[in-house]
Amino acid sequence: MSAEADVRTLPDTVPPQVPIRVQNPAALDDALVRRLLRHAVVGARPVLHDTVAPFTGERATTLPISTEADVEHAFAMSRRAQRAWAQRTPRERARVLLRFHDLVLAQQAEVMDVAQIETGKARRDAYEELADCALTSRHYARVGPRMLSSERHLGVFPVLTRATLHHHAKGVVGIISPWNYPISLAVTDALPALLAGNGVVLRPDLQTTVTALRMVDLLVEAGLPEGLMNVVIGDGPHIGPHVVERADYVMFTGSTRVGRDIARRCGERLIACSLELGGKNAVVVRADADLERSAEIAERASFANAGQLCIGTERVLVHESIVDDFLRLFLARVEALRLVPYVGWGAGMGSLVSARQLEKVSHHVDDAVAKGARVLTGGQPLPDVGPFYYAPTVLADVTAEMAVCREETFGPVASVYTFRTDDDAVAMANDTEYGLNGAVLTRDTRAGLALARRIHAGTVNVNEAYGATWGSISAPMGGMKDSGLGRRHGVEGLMKYTEPQTVAVQSLIGFGSPFGRTDEQWAGLMTTAFKALKTLRVK
Structure with a gap:
């Protein structure tokens, strides 16, 4: 394909000030690869892999x-x-x-x-x-x-005990x-x-x-x-x-x-x-949602990185009163995605990464259709575009016995479901073994926040699908249930890489009973001190 032909495939919406980089997408530069391999540890006569x-x-x-x-x-x-x-x-x-x-x-x-x-x-x-x-x-x-700086903490005996927390790698x-x-x-x-x-x-x-x-x-x-x-x-x-x-x-x-x-x-x-x-993330579109904005968010969340995104959306839950209007806008955006296989700006969605990933996505869709799901758009590989491309796909009438309902598809497939009440939406969003990410789209921010807190996921966005929580680096990100352990980002994302060490210095009196006092007398004195510290609201 010539550079001229590539340019003709660009969508009209690409701003003219954005440079279009059209290059051969077939191979990496061998000189670049050789230079970068200095950071890798491999033996003198390694096995080679293409x-x-x-x-x-x-x-x-x-x-x-x-x-x-x-x-x-x-x-x-x-x-x-x-x-x-x-x-x-x-x-x-x-x-x-x-x-x-x-x-x-x-x-x-x-x-x-x-x-x-x-x-x-x-x-x-x-x-x-x-x-x-x-x-x-x-x-x-x-x-x-x-x-990472050392921190002073209150010791067991105020003033007499100095406790310091250090953070070691x-x-x-x-x-x-x-x-x-x-x-x-x-x-x-x-x-x-x-x-x-x-x-x-x-x-x-x-x-x-x-x-x-x-x-x-x-x-x-x-x-x-x-x-x-x-x-x-x-x-x-x-x-x-x-x-x-x-x-x-x-x-x-x-x-x-x-x-x-x-x-x-x-x-x-x-x-x-x-x-x-993994994740099987849901976007909840309430009856009062801005439909144009919701359609854009759902399209982007479902087909970013061709759906190969752990915090992306695979389930779109829409209030039954607006489902027809939402689908009209959503499907129009999905069908307008530009699929062009080249290195440069302009494509709306890229390729799946491998034949294995293409096979998995095809299996999920084919299994769903065989069991009664409807394909609203897409539903097939696109070998004329590229060997691993799959059409951005929207399914309806998905049921629990279908693989696409329960398993992580990790591809450009979104399943649309309807609900009647917020309670129904929460139950549907939580009806999964995963708990990585979620979203609520609504004009009523207070109601959206209340609903978001009921979704069992490590991150939940209101009026965004994943970017708001993912991009807020100062707050932790991670999964509940089968979506993982621990967190990246935030304080947790740094301190998990450290070993905390407490060093305490004790002055004047110690923890043994002073000379001349029985253990019983010492325990009584300590009990009096504990009660006094509580009265004085000492932590």
């Missing part, structure tokens, strides 16, 4: 695969570098994050090019995760040093990141870990390793010491367990099935982990 570019189905690049010995070496290097890194003050470490923030924004074009080639996503989705990197690095660089954090958001998830969990004084060993998904390496490269350019953050290359079943076996803390984003296995392994080693897992 990755596939989703836009074309052709080879994207060839990667060397790490071995167990390579993983061991990666942890050894990180541990050596971590000792010196932990001696730096949090403010010194924060300066690296601030420089990284600037580099991400300055070099965004190349970063997004690589991510698009490896994932097949639309550029607007690539920019969304790039912006997340900038937000996360700036937030933790600004507030993290204060969070865990050591080396093992991060296992997924393919769907490789710009963000390769490093945004590493940023607070590094700020806390830890080293990092990263196992990115094999499909998106080059994007992860590019982000690590920017961190090193920003001043991160060489060897502190190392990348090991390989698929999850073979490399992941070796990372878990050696890490002092594990951060995992991926499926609930794998998350359970990692939790078990961490439990056996008595180390902590944080797991962001």
Whole structure:
């Protein structure tokens, strides 16, 4: 396809000031890949693996695969570098994050090019995760040093006991990141870990390793010491367990099935982990909602990143009184999405990442149709657009025995349901094993907030689907129920990478009965003191 032909496919709504970058989406630059591999730990004669570019189905690049010995070496290097890194003050470490923030924004074009080639996503989705990197690095660089400073606490005896809380690094954090958001998830969990004084060993998904390496490269350019953050290359079943076996803390984003296995392994080693897992997220559209705005939010939430977004929407719950009007607007937006497989701006939705993902999405839709669901739009692969494209799909009449009702589809498929009352909507939203994200769309903010608090999910948005909670980095984000353990973002997202240590200094009197007093007399004196402290409202 020529550059001229590519330009003719662009939608008319693309602002003329936005540069259109039309490039060959079939392969990564070999020189770039060789340069970035310096951040990876692989042996002298590794097994090689070809990755596939989703836009074309052709080879994207060839990667060397790490071995167990390579993983061991990666942890050894990180541990050596971590000792010196932990001696730096949090403010010194924060300066690296601030420089990284600037580099991400300055070099965004190349970063997004690589991510698009490896994932097949639309550029607007690539920019969304790039912006997340900038937000996360700036937030933790600004507030993290204060969070990590030592804190004075009230001692058991006021004035006589001085208790101080210190925050020590865990050591080396093992991060296992997924393919769907490789710009963000390769490093945004590493940023607070590094700020806390830890080293990092990263196992990115094999499909998106080059994007992860590019982000690590920017961190090193920003001043991160060489060897502190190392990348090991390989698929999850073979490399992941070796990372878990050696890490002092594990951060995992991926499926609930794998998350359970990692939790078990961490439990056996008595180390902590944080797991962001699957979701079957619902958007509730109340009867008083702004329908135009609701249709835009639901379309964006359902088809961002071709539906391959753990906090995206797979269930749209609409009040029965407005369902026809909502569907008219919603379907018009879905059918207007532009599907164009190239590296550059302009596409409304990108490709699925692989043949495996395409097969899963096709199975969910075909199973639903066979059991009585109606396809309102879409419902089939689009091989004429690209090998892994699937049409943005909206289903109705979905029932509980259909896989698409209960299982995470992770593709461009939204199922529409109706409800009568807010109680019905809450029950439907909570009728899932997952509890990652949710949304309420309404003109009545007070009613929306009340409804949101009843949804069993780690994050719930009112008049937005996921961006409001995800982008609020100062507040925690994570899942309830089968959607995971722990939180990223906020205070929790930083302090989980630390070991709290309390040091107390006792002056004058101690805890044994003073000379000349019996134990009974000492207990009586202490009891009197406790009652006095309660009366004085001493905490």
